[in-house]
Every structure is written in C-alpha cells, then in structure tokens.
Amino acid sequence: MPASLIRAKSRPGRRGYTLPAPDVPEVPPEKILPEGALRKERPDLPEVDEPTVVRHYTNLSRENWGIDTNFYPLGSCTMKHNPRANEAAAAIPGFARLHPLQPEEQVQGALELMHRLAAFLSEVSGFPAVSLAPLAGAQGELTSILMIRKYFEDAGDEGRTTVLIPATAHGTNPATAAMAGFKAVEIGLDERGCVDVGELEEKVDETTAALMITNPNTCGVYERNIEEIASILHRSGAFLYMDGANMNANLGRMRPSDAGADIMHFNLHKTFSTPHGGGGPGSGAIACSERLAPFRPDPVVEERDGAYRLVRPEKSIGRVGAFHGNFGQMVRAWSYIRMHGPDLKEVSDLAVLNANYVRARLKGTYDSPYEGPCKHEVVVQPPKGVKALDVAKGLIDRGFHPPTIYFPLVVKEALLIEPTETESKETLDDFVGAMLEIAQDERLEEAPTRAPVRRLDEARAARKLKARW
Amino acid sequence: MARYTPHTEEDVREMLEAIGVSSVDDLFSDVAPRFEGELDLPPAASEYEVLSEAEELAARNATGMPVFLGAGAYDRIVPAAIGAVVSRGEFLSSYTPYQPEVSQGTLAATFEFQSVVCELTGMEVANASVYDGASACAEAALMTARLTKRDPKVALSANLNPRYREVIETYGVETVDLPFREGTTDFSGLPEDLSCVFVQSPGFFGTIEDVGAAAEAAHGMGALCVAVCDPIALAVLEPPGGLGADVAVGETQPLGMPLSFGGPYAGYMATRERFVRQLPGRIVGETVDREGRVAYVLTLRAREQDIRRSRATSNICTNQALSALTATVYASLMGPEGLREVAQLSISKAHYLAGRLQEAGFSLRYPEAPFLWEFAVEMPDVEKANEALLEAGIVGGLDLGDGAMLVAVTEKRRKEDLDRFVEVVVDAR
Numbered sequence: 068m069p070a071s072l073i074r075a076k077s078r079p080g081r082r083g084y085t086l087p088a089p090d091v092p093e094v095p096p097e098k099i100l101p102e103g104a105l106r107k108e109r110p111d112l113p114e115v116d117e118p119t120v121v122r123h124y125t126n127l128s129r130e131n132w133g134i135d136t137n138f139y140p141l142g143s144c145t146m147k148h149n150p151r152a153n154e155a156a157a158a159i160p161g162f163a164r165l166h167p168l169q170p171e172e173q174v175q176g177a178l179e180l181m182h183r184l185a186a187f188l189s190e191v192s193g194f195p196a197v198s199l200a201p202l203a204g205a206q207g208e209l210t211s212i213l214m215i216r217k218y219f220e221d222a223g224d225e226g227r228t229t230v231l232i233p234a235t236a237h238g239t240n241p242a243t244a245a246m247a248g249f250k251a252v253e254i255g256l257d258e259r260g261c262v263d264v265g266e267l268e269e270k271v272d273e274t275t276a277a278l279m280i281t282n283p284n285t286c287g288v289y290e291r292n293i294e295e296i297a298s299i300l301h302r303s304g305a306f307l308y309m310d311g312a313n314m315n316a317n318l319g320r321m322r323p324s325d326a327g328a329d330i331m332h333f334n335l336h337k338t339f340s341t342p343h344g345g346g347g348p349g350s351g352a353i354a355c356s357e358r359l360a361p362f363r364p365d366p367v368v369e370e371r372d373g374a375y376r377l378v379r380p381e382k383s384i385g386r387v388g389a390f391h392g393n394f395g396q397m398v399r400a401w402s403y404i405r406m407h408g409p410d411l412k413e414v415s416d417l418a419v420l421n422a423n424y425v426r427a428r429l430k431g432t433y434d435s436p437y438e439g440p441c442k443h444e445v446v447v448q449p450p451k452g453v454k455a456l457d458v459a460k461g462l463i464d465r466g467f468h469p470p471t472i473y474f475p476l477v478v479k480e481a482l483l484i485e486p487t488e489t490e491s492k493e494t495l496d497d498f499v500g501a502m503l504e505i506a507q508d509e510r511l512e513e514a515p516t517r518a519p520v521r522r523l524d525e526a527r528a529a530r531k532l533k534a535r536w
Numbered sequence: 537m538a539r540y541t542p543h544t545e546e547d548v549r550e551m552l553e554a555i556g557v558s559s560v561d562d563l564f565s566d567v568a569p570r571f572e573g574e575l576d577l578p579p580a581a582s583e584y585e586v587l588s589e590a591e592e593l594a595a596r597n598a599t600g601m602p603v604f605l606g607a608g609a610y611d612r613i614v615p616a617a618i619g620a621v622v623s624r625g626e627f628l629s630s631y632t633p634y635q636p637e638v639s640q641g642t643l644a645a646t647f648e649f650q651s652v653v654c655e656l657t658g659m660e661v662a663n664a665s666v667y668d669g670a671s672a673c674a675e676a677a678l679m680t681a682r683l684t685k686r687d688p689k690v691a692l693s694a695n696l697n698p699r700y701r702e703v704i705e706t707y708g709v710e711t712v713d714l715p716f717r718e719g720t721t722d723f724s725g726l727p728e729d730l731s732c733v734f735v736q737s738p739g740f741f742g743t744i745e746d747v748g749a750a751a752e753a754a755h756g757m758g759a760l761c762v763a764v765c766d767p768i769a770l771a772v773l774e775p776p777g778g779l780g781a782d783v784a785v786g787e788t789q790p791l792g793m794p795l796s797f798g799g800p801y802a803g804y805m806a807t808r809e810r811f812v813r814q815l816p817g818r819i820v821g822e823t824v825d826r827e828g829r830v831a832y833v834l835t836l837r838a839r840e841q842d843i844r845r846s847r848a849t850s851n852i853c854t855n856q857a858l859s860a861l862t863a864t865v866y867a868s869l870m871g872p873e874g875l876r877e878v879a880q881l882s883i884s885k886a887h888y889l890a891g892r893l894q895e896a897g898f899s900l901r902y903p904e905a906p907f908l909w910e911f912a913v914e915m916p917d918v919e920k921a922n923e924a925l926l927e928a929g930i931v932g933g934l935d936l937g938d939g940a941m942l943v944a945v946t947e948k949r950r951k952e953d954l955d956r957f958v959e960v961v962v963d964a965r
Contacts, residue, residue, distance in 0.1 A: 069829040070644035073868050074651070083869035084615050086877050090951040091888035096772040099883065099906050104737075104744050106774050110655035114871045117617055124621035124645070124865055131641030135625025141634070148540050149629050152583045157796070161594025166605045167798030168934055169598060173926070176596030177797050190576050202667035202799065205841075205851045213706065242841035242851035246678075248708060251846035289566045320564055322571045340540075344858025345642035346632030346818070348667070348800035364706070385706035389608050389670035389699045389787070390798025402590060406539055408580035416560045417541050417548075423563055424551040440555075440563045459635065469635050474842070491542035492551060518637035521826035525636075528821035528835040532812065534661050535651040 069520050070130050073123050074536050077113040083120050111536075130519045131345070132468050138494050140425075142444045142471035142483025143237065143285055145315045145337035147418075152406065153341060153399035162398055167390035171376050177394065178375035182368045184401040188354055191314075191411070192331060193324030196360035198367055199352045200392040204312060205239045207332030207351025208279070212247040213384045214330065214355070214362040215277050215306050221362075221382055224304070227276035233262045234477045235284040240310060249276060256477060260288040260437040262296060271303045281310040282317075282326070283442035285475040285483070287422065287435075289316075297327025306330065306359075314338040315487065316419055316442035319412025323354075330355035335393075339400035350396035366391055417488035418443040421495060425486055428499040432506045436478055444485035446478050450506050455480040457511035458502070464517045465501040539580075602953040603931040606910045606944025607740065608669060608697050609798065610790045612768075612878070613948050618792045618865045622858060632818070632855060636833045637825075642857050643832035646820040649860035652867045656770040657763075657784035658777025659806035664860045665817025665852045669787025670703035672803030673734070673764060675816050675850055676783045677709040679807075680732035680760040682814050682849070683782075690732050693721035695739030696764065704734075719743035719905025723753035730757055735781070736764035737773065741942065742910030743902055744773070751780030767791055767804065767863075769908055771875040772883070783807045792866030793859060802859030813839055816850030878947050882909035886945035889954045896962050901940050910944040912936060915961065924964035930957060 096105060115123075132139065139146040157163065165177055185197035201207040212230065219227045230244035233254045241251040252270060257263045262280065271278075278300055282290045290296065297307045309323045309331040315338050317323070323331045335350040336343055343349070355363070364387045366377035377391065407414060419442055426435055426445040433447035449458050459469030459482075471483040486495060505511065515521065548560070557563060564570065581589070603611040622628070626641060633639030633646075646664045653662035666672040673696075681688035688709040692701060693716040705711055712730075715722040719741060726733065735750035737743075751761035762783045763776030768790045776784040789801040807815055813836065821835030841848040870878065886909035890900060893913055901912035913933075915921055918941045922932035930953065933943035945954070 069825070069831050070640040072644060072648055072651075073864075074648075077871075082871060082874060083617075084874050086613065086874065086881060086947060087950075089881060089884055091884050091954070093880070094884045094887040096880070096883060096908075099887065099908075100744060100772070101906065103746075103748065104773055104906070106770070106772050107778075109872045110652075110771070110775075110875075112652060112655055112870070112872045112875065113868045114873070115868055117615075117869065120865065120868050121617055121621060123868075124861075125624065127641040127644055128621070128624040128626035129641070130639075130644070131626040131630050132638040133626045133629030135629040137638075139629075139631065141631055144631050146629075146631055150540055150583075152587060154623065154628075155587055156590040159590055159594040161591070161597045161599050163794040163796050164599040164611075165597050165797040166603050166611065166795050166931065167609055168605050168607055169603075169931060170922070173598035173931070174797065176593035179596070180590075180593050187577055193571075202671065203852075203854045205853055206667060206671070209851055213708075238840070238842035238845050238848070239851045239853055241846035242844075242848040245846040245848075246707075246851050291566055291568065294569065319575050320571055321567050321569070325569050325571060342628045342858070343631045344628055345630045345639075345646075345855070345861065347665075347854035347856040348802065348859055349854050350800070365702070386670070386699060386702040387706055388668050388703065388799065389697070389801075390668075393799035394797035395794075395800050398590065402586050404577065405581055405586045405589065406583065408577045409575040410580050411575060411577070413541070416563075417543055419563050420543075420548065420551055420555075420560055423555045423557075427555045439566055440557070460637070463635065463638055468638060471634070488541050492547040515637050519640050520637050520829060520831040523636050523825050523831050523833045524823045525833050525835070528823035528833045529837075532661075532809070532835065533822040534647070534812075534819050534835070535654045536648075 070127055072536060073113045073115060076115050076119050076123060079114055081114045081116050083115050083117045137466060137468050138490060138498055139468040140470050140484045140486050142485040143312055145485060145487060147340055147487040148489035149340055149342040153402045156402040157395045157398040175375055178368050180401055181397055182370055182375055184397050187404045188333060188352055191318060192354040193322030194354035195357055196363060197352060197354045198363040199397055200364040200387050201351035201353060202388045202393055203349040204332060204334040204351040206387055207353050208239055208243040209246055210364055210387050211308050211330045211332055211353050212243055214359050216247055217362045217384050218359060219276060226274055229274050230276055231270060231278040233280060235286055235475050236279060236281060237285060237310060237312060240279045260286040261290050261292060264292050264295060267296060268299055271299055275303055275305040277306040277308050279308045279310060281313055283313050286437055286446050287441035287444040288437050289442055293326045312337060316415055318415040320415050330359050335396050335400040339403045341396045341399040348393055350393040414488050421486040421488060421490055425484055425495055425499060429502055432503055444483055446475060446481050446483050448480050453506060455482050458482060458505050460514035461505040461508055461511045462501060463515035467498055467501055601929050601931050602949055604933045604943050605931060607934050607942055608787060609795055610944060610946055611795060611948055612790050612946045614792050614794060615869050617869060618862055621865055622862050627861060633834060640832060643820050645861045645864055646857055647832050649864045650820060652864055653804045653806050656767050656775060657806045658775030659784050660809040661812045661815060662804060662806035663815050663817040663819050665855050666803030666805050668801045668803045670700045672785035672805045673700045674704045674707035675805060676762045676785045677704050677732060678707060679814050679816060680762060680783060683811055684731045684760060686729060686731040688731050689729055690734055691726055691730050692734040695721055695741055695745060696734050696736045697740045719902025721745055723750045726753055726757050730759040732760045732762050734762050734764060738766060738769055738908050738910060741902060741912045742907040743905035747776050747779040747781055768879050771879040788863040791863035793862055800859060802856040814849055817852045818855035881947035882945060885949050885954060889945050892958045896958055912940045912942050914939060915941045921961045921964045924960050928956060928960045
C-alpha cells in the first residue's frame with residue numbers, strides 16, 4: 068500500500084501531547100513583540116492525537132526496509148547489523164542529557180570517552196592524531212582537504228591548485244575538492260581496476276595538492292601500488308588522502324598510515340556500526356600525520372594529569388560544526404570497538420570472506436571485470452541483455468534490498484555488492500539463488516510487484532516538482 | 537569469532553572451498569603493506585561490561601539538573617512517543633532511499649519534514665541534508681554566492697551565533713561585521729560586493745531582529761538575505777519567508793532531539809522555489825508509480841555530488857533522515873497549538889526569571905530589545921555565580937566572558953528552579 072501523509076489524518080482540535088500547566092504568570096507574545104515581528108498565520112502542521120501519530124509512523128516504517136528486516140548488500144555503504152547495545156550506551160542519561168557548553172569539569176566522562184575513541188581510531192589507522200569533529204563522512208573529506216589547503220598556505224606554497232581523483236572515486240571526492248577551492252583532475256585505471264600509475268606520474272606536478280584515493284577502491288579492488296602512489300605524491304610535495312569509506316575491509320589487516328597515506332576519514336556509521344537511519348546522521352572522524360595535526364578542526368580533546376579539556380589546535384582550520392561533533396555516534400562507535408577489541412580483524416576477515424563467496428558463487432553468470440580476490444565488496448555485471456536496474460527490482464520481489472547500481476561509473480551496468488560480515492552463509496546462498504534466477508527471468512521490467520509501490524515515474528518528480536504538502 | 541557474526545567453522549571451511557582458497561589469509565595476499573601485528577586495543581568485553589563502563593563514564597558527567605544553558609542547543613521536553621517510533625528498526629537500520637519502492641517510509645517522512653520546515657519558515661522548498669545549524673549557515677553562504685554570481689562575502693553581526701560564524705569562515709567565506717548596538721543589528725550602510733546578509737532572530741543574545749530590514753538592505757545592494765531562526769520561535773514569530781528573506785536556515789535540535797553533548801542534531805535549509813536548483817543536498821519529491829498511485833522519490837538528482845561530481849552544489853550526500861524524522865514526529869505530536877504552547881511557556885518563564893533578576897538588582901544587557909526565552913544579564917562574576925549554582929544543583933548560563941551571563945529558559949524549567957536560581961545568584965553576588 069502506498070504511504071500517506073500525517074496531514075491527511077489531521078482534524079482541527081486534536082492534540083498529541085500535553086505540556087505542564089503554566090506555573091508563572093503568562094506573558095503573551097503580543098505583549099513583548101513588536102507588531103511586525105508577530106506571526107499572523109498559524110503554520111499548517113498536523114493536528115493529531117498520539118495514537119494516530121504512533122500508528123502513522125509505525126505504518127510508514129513498514130513501508131521501509133532496513134537491515135533489521137532484509138539483507139541489504141548496498142555497496143560502499145557497509146550495511147552491517149546495528150547492535151542495540153550501541154543504542155543503549157548512547158541513551159544513558161549522563162550522555163544524552165549533557166549540554167555541549169557545560170564547563171569542562173562537568174563533562175569529564177564524555178571527554179574521556181572521546182579521548183579513548185580517538186586513541187582507538189589512531190591504533191586502527193596508524194596515525195598519531197585524530198579529530199572527531201566532522202559531522203559526516205563527506206564533511207570528514209572536506210575537513211581533510213581544507214587541512215591540506217591550510218598546510219600549503221601556511222608553508223607559503225601558493226601554486227597547489229589541483230587535486231587528483233581516480234575514476235573509481237565516490238562522487239563526494241571531486242565535489243569535496245571543488246568545495247575546498249581545488250580543480251579536480253581525474254586519473255584513469257589500469258586493467259586491474261587500480262589507479263594507473265603511469266598516468267599518475269604524468270599528471271603529478273608542482274600544482275598538485277593531493278590525491279584522493281579509496282582503498283580498497285569502489286571496484287572492491289585493493290590498490291596494490293599504494294606505496295608507490297604515496298611516494299610519487301610525496302616526491303612532488305603533495306599529500307595522499309585516503310577516503311576511509313571502505314575501512315571495513317582493512318581492520319587489523321592494513322593501516323593507511325603504514326601504506327603512506329597522510330590523512331584519512333572514517334565513516335563511524337559504516338565501519339563501527341552506528342545506525343545509518345535512512346541516510347543520516349553519520350559521523351566522519353579523521354586521522355592524520357604529525358605534519359597535518361596542527362591544522363585539525365577546533366576542538367580536539369587533550370589529556371593532562373588525568374584531566375581532559377577541549378583545545379583548538381595551533382593552526383586549526385576552524386570549526387566544522389557548532390559543537391564537538393556527533394557525540395552520540397562517538398558513544399556508539401566506542402561501544403562497538405570495545406566489544407571487539409583486537410578481534411576487529413575478524414570483522415574484516417569475514418566481510419572479505421563473504422564478498423568473495425558471493426563473487427565465486429555468481430561466477431559464470433555474473434562476471435566481475437577484475438581478477439584476483441575482491442575485498443569487502445564486489446562489482447559484477449549482469450549477463451548480456453539484462454539491465455542492472457531490472458536485476459535490482461527483481462531482487463526486491465525476492466525479499467532482498469538491491470546492491471548499489473550503476474556505480475562505480477567505470478563499470479557498465481555495475482552492481483556493487485557488499486554483504487558485510489554480519490550475514491550468514493544461508494542468507495548469502497539465498498541471495499545468490501535469487502541473483503541466478505533473475506538472470507533468466509524474462510519479465511523483469513514488471514518488477515517489483517511485491518513492494519508497497521510499483522516502479523516510480525522519477526522523471527515526473529523532477530519535471531513537476533512537488534516537494535511539500 | 538567476533539560477536540555479531542554468524543559464521544561457524546564449518547561455514548568458513550565451505551566458503552573457502554567454494555572460493556578456491558585454503559585460508560582467509562589468502563584473500564589478503566594482494567594487500568601490501570600488510571599489518572601483521574595485533575591491534576593494540578583493550579581486550580574484547582561483553583555487552584554487560586561495556587555498558588557498565590559506559591555508565592561509569594556517564595556518571596562522571598554533571599547531568600540530571602535543571603539546565604540554563606542555550607546558545608544553540610536547548611534542554612526541551614522530548615515526548616516519549618518519539619523514541620518509540622524513531623527506534624523502529626525499519627527506520628533506524630535503513631539507508632539513503634536509493635530504491636524508492638522499498639523506502640517509502642523514509643521518503644514520505646522526509647517529504648513531511650520538508651513540509652514542516654516550509655510551514656514554519658514560510659518558504660517554498662526545503663532540503664533534508666544539512667548536518668547542523670552551523671553547517672546550514674555555511675551552505676547558505678555558498679548557495680547565495682552561486683545565486684548572485686559573486687564571491688562568497690557575507691555580512692553579519694555579533695548577534696549571529698559565533699560558532700555559526702566560525703563554520704561559515706571555515707568553509708572559505710569572507711565575513712564582514714555589521715554594527716550591533718542595544719541588542720539589534722544595524723543593516724544600514726552595508727559594505728559593497730556582498731553575496732548575502734545574515735540575520736539571526738532571535739539572535740545569539742536572544743533578542744529579536746528586524747528580518748524585513750535586513751532583507752530590504754540586502755536586496756538594495758543586489759545581495760540576498762539569509763535568516764537564521766529557532767524553529768520553535770517560528771510558532772510566534774512572523775516567518776522569514778513573509779519578511780523577504782531568500783533562505784531560511786537553523787538547527788532542528790529543539791524539535792525533540794536530546795542534547796547529547798552537541799550531536800547528532802540536524803540543520804534545516806529552505807528557500808524559494810526559483811532557487812531550488814542551487815539548494816544543496818537531498819530533496820524528496822512527489823510522483824506516481826506505474827499504477828498511478830502517489831509515491832515519493834529523491835528528486836533533482838542532477839544537482840548532486842553522485843551525478844555532477846565536481847560541479848555539484850555541495851559535497852553533501854547524507855540526508856539526516858533520522859533526525860529529520862525525529863523533528864517531524866515532534867511537530868506532529870505538538871501540532872500548531874502545542875508548538876505555540878511550548879514557545880508561550882518558555883517566554884513566560886524566561887520573562888518571569890528576567891523580571892525577578894531585575895528586581896534583585898541585576899540588569900539586562902539589552903533592556904530595550906525584545907526577547908523570547910534567552911537573554912543576557914549583567915553579572916560581575918559569572919564564574920562564581922555558576923559555581924554556586926552548580927553547588928545548588930543547577931547548571932547555570934553561558935559565561936559571555938565580559939561580565940554577563942547568557943541565560944536560556946525552556947518550558948522544562950519549573951518555577952521553583954527559577955526562584956532558586958535567583959536566590960543563589962543573589963547570594964553569590
């Protein structure tokens with residue numbers, strides 16, 4: 068059944084919540100506000116009772132799929148199980164009710180948790196310095212590139228105007244480079260799906276500020292030449308930034324700092340299991356070398372003699388959010404890492420095992436364009452004559468959320484499958500079974516027929532924009 | 537084996553066999569340099585142990601007291617029904633609605649959020665993507681620069697939250713100061729070449745600004761006007777859309793989100809329909825399915841980073857869906873009357889406290905400027921007052937560092953808390 072809006076259930080006079088009765092004399096807005104500042108028309112908000120609100124949103128939730136209800140192998144998104152212990156930790160009143168501007172001596176527990184989490188991320192990445200301030204992965208990217216920009220400004224190196232970006236990059240990478248005032252220059256791939264080192268050598272020069280690399284990249288391929296790439300950049304005085312969206316493949320197996328990267332961002336919500344919540348909020352901590360550490364955003368947590376305080380790094384790029392970052396997500400990520408400890412390595416091992424298993428089982432019907440083991444995700448192409456979009460919709464009818472489709476852009480009809488470590492062999496077998504069946508289904512353009520709605524007219528939504536009631 | 541994974545040893549063996557390798561290690565043969573050591577992390581702990589540790593850390597924070605801090609984050613009443621619906625796994629554990637047929641819940645709720653924001657701000661379109669109030673300001677500064685085809689240069693006064701100003705500057709926007717006197721900003725005599733003028737009302741110091749005057753002054757210079765507004769204040773204030781502002785932005789935390797030490801919150805951003813193509817982030821639009829039934833989908837994707845790459849309106853891709861859902865459920869439970877009551881209660885209590893403080897001999901920093909529920913009060917030693925308040929079980933206001941305290945009073949504060957506040961600061965004087 069298609070979703071309806073809460074406004075359709077509104078009746079004048081209904082109320083969904085009772086507030087405490089006034090215990091001081093009432094001061095009506097008319098008495099304190101100048102005429103022109105007073106609201107004249109009531110906003111058209113729903114007038115509904117609590118049972119209606121609860122039923123409406125519960126029913127909306129049933130029109131939605133999450134990993135709690137369905138296998139959700141959305142590539143580059145790391146849709147792993149969200150442990151409810153994380154939620155319980157974040158909801159502890161001593162965290163949930165804390166005001167961000169309470170003086171440092173009143174928030175020592177929160178600051179200590181941030182300090183501990185930063186140390187964990189430092190260990191996982193190999194970098195000495197961390198910032199938890201960025202509010203999302205994309206903002207972590209922006210923060211990193213702004214830090215690189217500020218580094219060059221500080222060094223008086225004015226000619227660094229370009230950022231190199233492999234063709235496999237997430238769309239946020241070129242957008243980030245542009246937002247930070249750089250020209251984005253694309254670098255092609257070699258036949259193994261890795262950065263073309265020859266092309267890189269040609270394009271690196273004294274105008275290069277950085278290369279933004281994702282490793283493993285969005286084709287699910289490990290960048291074998293990462294150390295060489297780092298040294299090419301370093302020789303020309305540029306930085307290697309690593310997009311950490313795919314860190315779920317690397318935990319305990321590879322540390323970006325050891326590979327020569329200078330700075331990276333984490334998606335705490337991906338790698339460390341905080342819920343994605345329909346696409347946000349996330350959290351985009353960064354980790355970096357000593358050289359870039361002074362440029363980290365304001366604030367970072369410092370410990371001295373057992374006391375924690377918030378400080379502004381010496382040459383900080385400034386603030387990236389109003390307060391200290393998405394603290395609730397930090398609690399969740401901290402909780403997840405605490406439960407695993409050094410066993411985090413097994414998370415990546417099983418994520419990679421699952422992806423390679425799916426790849427092996429699909430082989431022969433869906434081919435992966437690249438040789439060798441994939442990492443935590445695998446890009447495959449449907450057999451000739453079958454569209455990625457139709458495969459996706461066919462999967463919906465079989466109870467699976469589709470993989471990411473038409474991404475990475477470098478692979479035609481791409482299906483990017485990321486099973487994650489929290490899926491069982493049975494689930495993967497069922498999924499593979501559905502994928503193989505779909506490859507022979509001739510009526511895919513009808514799919515989905517079992518979802519709450521049929522295929523949507525997406526062009527119409529843009530042509531006749533209606534974005535509010 | 538890690539605790540959230542289902543793999544038995546037999547599963548692993550069968551899977552390795554199907555892949556054609558002898559060990560998981562082989563799947564990392566292409567990784568160089570390999571990390572061969574063990575991660576130096578505290579040993580894995582059970583759920584019970586981790587939650588106990590979290591409780592211990594949380595107990596070292598001062599909470600459970602009435603809070604008089606505001607400055608961009610407010611201790612408001614959160615109805616219980618919000619947590620119940622927002623924590624449903626189908627909302628909590630889903631992702632960006634790339635497959636609309638199985639994401640109508642997130643899409644419809646986001647469409648509702650956009651509608652609520654438009655209703656409150658008097659604007660025509662809204663997104664559901666900006667991280668917080670501060671980043672919404674920064675995105676608005678960049679958006680208005682694109683619209684005016686000028687370099688991003690914005691005018692603002694001390695009455696814009698200084699943290700918002702800092703984020704605007706981090707995003708590479710030039711800022712110039714407008715005179716701020718007696719609690720209001722002087723928008724006459726704007727500097728040239730501006731891309732936009734910021735007006736925050738209620739401002740950082742709680743005072744009401746003339747949004748109409750800001751918009752008129754901006755338009756007179758060929759610039760645009762960005763209004764920053766607390767969504768609850770919009771229950772009683774004329775919406776910026778009706779006063780000539782071109783973009784409205786703000787923080788939705790007051791709409792049912794816990795303080796949570798500063799995040800996660802969500803910003804909002806709304807504008808005129810003619811500017812929609814420069815509005816960054818995700819927008820949900822209405823359409824129909826193959827059978828003609830109304831349904832919702834992410835739309836105007838061609839502005840976005842996943843399609844337009846380096847020419848996108850912004851690198852923002854997340855859509856803050858869960859926070860937007862929280863705000864929407866809050867707005868639905870409150871309705872227009874409830875929202876007005878929240879504002880009304882806060883106004884009454886704040887004015888009661890301000891009155892009592894004045895009777896006790898404290899003066900307001902801006903006695904002539906109207907305010908709603910946040911105000912600056914002169915206090916020679918704010919630190920001492922706050923220490924005494926904490927001693928009395930109250931989290932005091934924000935030390936402005938120049939002999940004044942910024943006090944925020946929400947509907948949650950009881951009369952006895954307000955009376956106690958006055959007693960303590962009088963004694964500490």
